[in-house]
Amino acid sequence: MRTALTEMLGVEHPLVGFNRSPAVVAAVTNAGGFGVLAASMYSPTELDAQLTWIEEQVGGRPYGVDLLVPEKFAVSDPDDLVASLRAQIPAEHFAFVDALLDEYGLPAHSAPRGEEDALDEIAAAINPAGAQALLDVTFSHRIAMVANALGPPPADLVSRAHADGVVVASLVGQRKHAVRQLEAGVDVLVAQGTEAGGHTGTVATTVLTPEVVEVADGRPVLAAGGIATGAQMAAALALGAAGVWCGSVWLSSEEDITPRPVKEKFLAAGSSDTLRSRTMTGKPARQLRSAWHDAWDRPDAPAPLPLPLQPMLAGRAWNRVHAAAAEGHPGATALDTYFIGQVVGGFTELRPAAEITREMVEDCTRRLRALGELADT
Template identity: 65%
Template sequence: MRTAFTEMVGVRHPLVGFSRSPGVVAAVSRAGGLGVFAASPYRPEELDAQLAWIEEQAGGRPYGVDLLVPPATEGGADLLATLRAQIPERHVRFVQELLARYGIEAPDPTRGNGASDDTVRGLSPEGVHEILDVTFAHRVALVANGLGTPPRSMLDGGRAHGVPVASLVGAGKHARAQLDLGVDVLVAQGTEAGGHTGTIATMVLTPEVVDLAGGVPVLAAGGIADGRQMAAALALGASGAWCGSVWLNSHEDVTTPVVKQKLVEATSADTVRSRSRTGKPARQLRSAWHDAWDGQEAPEPLPMQQQLLLAKDAWAEIDRAAETGSPGARELESFFVGQVVGAFGELRSAERITEEIVAGCERRLAELARLLG
């Protein structure tokens, strides 16, 4: 299959595999798609090592990088200390009591656990600049902003290094704003998607963005996990499909076994859009954590950086307890996932998932062509 997107990034199949797991990214690229690596949680030296490993494992095939750049970020030498000081005592107490209710020792809110600090640092202007410097030092085929408007440094860096810049959008007004900036690819992400997402369904959003985009390639995202859904994306006018959740059901994915088992057991109705994990609406597997934050006694989630520090510190303890077999931790456990979670089953390799999606898409397109015969 050849589309404007495959020609732009040099891949055989119009399929993007977005993942925080380097093994997934490399496998998708080896199979002819474009693996895209979630970079924001990593320190610059860690990201450099991960991208070098992906390049080696992908055998030189194209791959990309995605990072989160909120519309407004704060920086400064004392960023983390300042943000932690801004977390209200009520929120700290709520999380501590929630974890205690499920038999988990609560983290010290005045100290970071490493992962939360790295993620928040990666959202700051300094962190974004460092991530982009590392990214453009490698042979990436695409750089994407997964949240908000790409910063000028991303757009300028893309032009300077000949790397297309993509942006995820959840509404027509977002697409228009990104087009005015000069992005090279739009990803129309419907509400079915896992992670940060809006409220418009992929079936409605994709053709709307395609009509606005003119000659700019559009990828459809949200609710795409098999060949039929990829074929539907192409039928809507997209130049390809951007998939994220499906890779959670792969061998290469780094999600903990407890969460993977919960995902396999879930139905498509078991997800929720909630601000309780990142401060912005993000679709994830519903758990006791979300039920508590939806309760009448719960405080409103904080802005993104503070809520990330609060929640990710707590999640480090939840993950640790889950690994030891804590039943309370299992009730709380969750991860970002789309509504396609209901189709999860036996674990497969990421390469096999890629091949089966592409083959299923080709088969369905051929079947549709025969309808015209």
């Protein structure tokens, strides 16, 4: 399949695999797709090591990096960012999360202070200055694409990428956002429907994809959200996309680093078991519904805080929940969750990422041929 995307990136298949696990990125890339590493939750040092590792695996094949660079960000004391942000989290919120963990029988907080600081620094780095350090690492590697998921990229990111021959991609959830991204100089638009995992809007892929194609003025548009099979990939191409951007499907891969208890919840879940919630990051993000969300829905629960305060608050809880769930703690397992799209309902087993890639492309190709034949019946 040759599309505007395969031509632009020099890849075999119009399939982008977005994941935080370097092994998934390498496997998708080596299977002829285009792997993109979700880099925002890594420190610059970690990111550097991972990109080096990916490049060792993929032998010159192109791959990409995805960052969160928000447009606006209020810092009251730029000299001490983490302390300034921590001071903005109300005591009521800390008390609510502590009481919730206690209610579910989680062990008293024992993370070393240094670990918490590291977490907070990563959450606090979701801002233009913090992203700069990750961008410096990114551009020191031979990436083919840099993607951004929170609004239009800053002008210096675009000019730096274009000077290096790097494609700039952006995720959008509304037609008007696509227009703003194009004005900012973005090369590839990812139309992310509401059924997608992670930060997502309310418009579905069937409706959003043609809207973004219409305003893209010939630039490649990828469909994201609801795409985990060859049939869904064929549907995205039917909607006018030049390819697909898949995130959730890799959470059913063997290589994905999501804790095993969460992956087992994914395998058991149906497509109605996700929700859009602000309780993880401060912005609406689709995730698996768990006891965590039930608690935040109670009348006495505080309202979630904005980004990056909510991830700073939630992050320290999640470390404890993940660790306890990994040891089979029932309360932690009830609370545990992660970002996932509605395609989770189709997960039946964990498979190698390369096998998922190959099967999606083969099924899509067969489906496209069958559709061509249907036209003349």
